[in-house]
Amino acid sequence: MTELKNDRFLRALLREPVDVTPVWMMRQAGRYLPEYRASRAKAGDFMSLCKNPDLACEVTLQPLERFELDAAILFSDILTIPDAMGLGLYFETGEGPRFKKVVRTLADVESLHQPVIKDDLDYVVNAVSVIRRELNGRVPLIGFSGSPWTLATYMVEGGSSKDFREAKKMMFCEPQTMHLLLDKLATCVIDYLNAQIDAGAQAVQIFDTWGGALSDRDYQEFSLSYMQKIVAGLKRESEGRRVPVILFTKNGGQWLESIAAAGADAVGLDWTTDIGLARQRIGSKVALQGNMDPTMLYATPERIRQEVETILGRYGKGSGHVFNLGHGITPEVDPENARVFIDAVHELSAKYHN
Amino acid sequence: MTELKNDRFLRALLREPVDVTPVWMMRQAGRYLPEYRASRAKAGDFMSLCKNPDLACEVTLQPLERFELDAAILFSDILTIPDAMGLGLYFETGEGPRFKKVVRTLADVESLHQPVIKDDLDYVVNAVSVIRRELNGRVPLIGFSGSPWTLATYMVEGGSSKDFREAKKMMFCEPQTMHLLLDKLATCVIDYLNAQIDAGAQAVQIFDTWGGALSDRDYQEFSLSYMQKIVAGLKRESEGRRVPVILFTKNGGQWLESIAAAGADAVGLDWTTDIGLARQRIGSKVALQGNMDPTMLYATPERIRQEVETILGRYGKGSGHVFNLGHGITPEVDPENARVFIDAVHELSAKYHN
Numbered sequence: 001m002t003e004l005k006n007d008r009f010l011r012a013l014l015r016e017p018v019d020v021t022p023v024w025m026m027r028q029a030g031r032y033l034p035e036y037r038a039s040r041a042k043a044g045d046f047m048s049l050c051k052n053p054d055l056a057c058e059v060t061l062q063p064l065e066r067f068e069l070d071a072a073i074l075f076s077d078i079l080t081i082p083d084a085m086g087l088g089l090y091f092e093t094g095e096g097p098r099f100k101k102v103v104r105t106l107a108d109v110e111s112l113h114q115p116v117i118k119d120d121l122d123y124v125v126n127a128v129s130v131i132r133r134e135l136n137g138r139v140p141l142i143g144f145s146g147s148p149w150t151l152a153t154y155m156v157e158g159g160s161s162k163d164f165r166e167a168k169k170m171m172f173c174e175p176q177t178m179h180l181l182l183d184k185l186a187t188c189v190i191d192y193l194n195a196q197i198d199a200g201a202q203a204v205q206i207f208d209t210w211g212g213a214l215s216d217r218d219y220q221e222f223s224l225s226y227m228q229k230i231v232a233g234l235k236r237e238s239e240g241r242r243v244p245v246i247l248f249t250k251n252g253g254q255w256l257e258s259i260a261a262a263g264a265d266a267v268g269l270d271w272t273t274d275i276g277l278a279r280q281r282i283g284s285k286v287a288l289q290g291n292m293d294p295t296m297l298y299a300t301p302e303r304i305r306q307e308v309e310t311i312l313g314r315y316g317k318g319s320g321h322v323f324n325l326g327h328g329i330t331p332e333v334d335p336e337n338a339r340v341f342i343d344a345v346h347e348l349s350a351k352y353h354n
Numbered sequence: 355m356t357e358l359k360n361d362r363f364l365r366a367l368l369r370e371p372v373d374v375t376p377v378w379m380m381r382q383a384g385r386y387l388p389e390y391r392a393s394r395a396k397a398g399d400f401m402s403l404c405k406n407p408d409l410a411c412e413v414t415l416q417p418l419e420r421f422e423l424d425a426a427i428l429f430s431d432i433l434t435i436p437d438a439m440g441l442g443l444y445f446e447t448g449e450g451p452r453f454k455k456v457v458r459t460l461a462d463v464e465s466l467h468q469p470v471i472k473d474d475l476d477y478v479v480n481a482v483s484v485i486r487r488e489l490n491g492r493v494p495l496i497g498f499s500g501s502p503w504t505l506a507t508y509m510v511e512g513g514s515s516k517d518f519r520e521a522k523k524m525m526f527c528e529p530q531t532m533h534l535l536l537d538k539l540a541t542c543v544i545d546y547l548n549a550q551i552d553a554g555a556q557a558v559q560i561f562d563t564w565g566g567a568l569s570d571r572d573y574q575e576f577s578l579s580y581m582q583k584i585v586a587g588l589k590r591e592s593e594g595r596r597v598p599v600i601l602f603t604k605n606g607g608q609w610l611e612s613i614a615a616a617g618a619d620a621v622g623l624d625w626t627t628d629i630g631l632a633r634q635r636i637g638s639k640v641a642l643q644g645n646m647d648p649t650m651l652y653a654t655p656e657r658i659r660q661e662v663e664t665i666l667g668r669y670g671k672g673s674g675h676v677f678n679l680g681h682g683i684t685p686e687v688d689p690e691n692a693r694v695f696i697d698a699v700h701e702l703s704a705k706y707h708n
Contacts, residue, residue: 163649163684164649165649168650169649169652169653172650172652172653172657172661173653173657213626214626215625215626215628215647215680216626216627216628216631218647219626251626253607253608254626254627271569272567272568272605272608273570273608274569274570274571277570293569293572294517295517295519295522295523295526296522298519298526300527303526307526310571
């Protein structure tokens with residue numbers, strides 16, 4: 001493999017010294033970029049874009065052509081696993097993801113297909129290989145998966161949901177059915193992320209988008225414990241280098257101590273948490289990733305720079321911080337504001353490193 | 355005024371001994387009740403229901419006819435103040451609240467009408483008087499208002515919003531304009547709640563539904579500081595008895611210490627916070643209200659009772675807990691499950707009190 005030219009991102013995740021704070025953006029390959037919209041139009045629908053490794057590579061690299069990002073992230077969807085389990089993922093315009101089949105009973109869970117990565121999810125693994133080759137050592141490549149709980153919500157609801165009524169009903173009244181589903185998902189996520197690591201992913205992130213909709217007790221039992229199981233099952237070294245794992249639970253700020261104890265190298269923060277307090281709470285155990293409000297990208301360039309300065313100041317001196325947004329970049333953002341953000345992180349962070 | 359027959363709710367808010375834990379439900383007068391839907395149909399639209407004191411009284415009392423609730427809450431909308439400021443509130447079916455005018459500039463804020471309660475919001479004050487009379491001392495009556503930040507989001511966005519883009523843009527780029535708006539709102543909320551107290555409200559709650567969408571820093575500056583100002587301006591005694599104030603910030607679990615320091619008697623918790631940990635953090639300063647996941651009301655009666663038992667056990671022995679849901683009851687809940695919930699709180703909590 002080609003030597004890595006910029007390893008700030010990997011070093012910061014392991015709390016090793018860096019020259020400046022690394023930065024990437026969740027959903028950096030996305031609809032706010034006109035070139036992404038063109039690739040998507042070329043592909044037809046969203047899943048055709050995900051399932052074509054060359055197109056997935058094309059959109060993964062687009063933000064890197066524009067901005068001085070310190071990491072690339074595999075372009076894919078979080079619902080590839082439920083799709084591979086036989087639920088029939090599709091997207092209705094303006095409706096978000098939908099499944100042809102839903103999972104509501106023990107029999108539904110028992111009859112799920114347990115995916116074999118090389119047969120059912122080879123398109124993702126192939127995309128990782130192609131992207132890694134095309135990156136040519138420029139920056140590290142992040143692989144990712146949804147968390148079991150987050151995937152389960154979509155599978156039980158049949159798509160997006162406001163209050164996760166059906167998923168919670170299963171969790172409340174048939175916890176053993178929910179646990180079986182989560183266990184099947186965790187097993188698959190381990191295989192899936194290890195296959196991404198084998199294909200060249202140099203770090204992996206688990207997105208727990210909906211863990212924050214749970215009570216404290218249910219979060220520990222139905223979301224965090226399965227992420228912990230996944231972390232324990234991952235290959236942590238590849239190509240002679242540690243493969244860091246990042247756990248990101250949106251609205252998980254109350255639970256940072258237990259998230260930090262789950263075995264990952266880094267914890268993602270949404271924008272509601274003060275990163276200085278988070279560092280006091282868990283910064284001696286893990287690196288932190290985050291956490292500017294994505295809505296700040298609608299502000300003026302001056303205001304964006306000011307916010308970057310504030311967050312850098314709150315984190316303080318030394319390594320262990322990967323700058324990011326607190327959630328994905330939204331479609332209506334002006335790409336020039338994303339540039340202001342990224343450049344500000346590099347420019348303003350030098351003084352916090354020696 | 356008639357003597358209060360059941361004062362558990364007021365006693366628990368002041369951490370005074372009670373026989374059993376009192377309980378009420380946010381949005382207890384609402385669409386899950388067929389009799390509410392009938393009253394609403396009779397009124398025509400939603401605002402006509404709010405603006406008619408007799409109908410507002412009718413729906414306020416409906417859940418008390420069915421269930422052994424320990425408090426009534428004024429039936430009204432949180433957006434009465436922006437409406438009185440001249441924005442023209444209306445409801446589009448399936449769309450939620452909308453305003454004819456939006457507030458986007460300093461000139462917009464400066465030209466807002468500063469409501470005079472007895473002229474512009476007399477229908478709310480009259481509803482409080484009628485309800486209080488009709489309650490006839492059965493249980494205490496709660497008055498309420500939205501928080502300045504929560505009201506401001508609707509006024510700037512022109513209605514509901516997913517990411518509060520316009521409101522945050524104003525906050526980020528023209529903070530002095532946002533502060534002027536929040537200050538005008540806080541002044542009005544003080545008058546509004548004091549008028550409710552004068553008319554017979556025996557406790558008041560401030561609903562900060564959207565404070566949890568802010569960063570830690572912005573929450574302190576743009577939401578909590580204005581709630582603190584309101585609390586400082588409220589009449590805290592009426593009819594020879596203390597009028598307790600409850601602050602409820604949804605998704606505010608990270609900030610309990612600062613919320614508890616704002617001067618209120620009680621802090622509302624959504625269901626993501628463990629009430630036992632919350633009591634350790636702030637229970638020596640304030641009472642706690644909450645916090646069962648409202649989605650639990652879709653579970654079986656047995657499971658609902660089990661959850662009530664768990665939450666009571668987490669809070670532990672002694673007063674200072676008003677049981678509630680962690681957010682409003684949703685329209686599709688079976689009223690019989692609400693009954694199971696309310697009865698379980700009374701039945702299962704006796705052993706925690708002497």
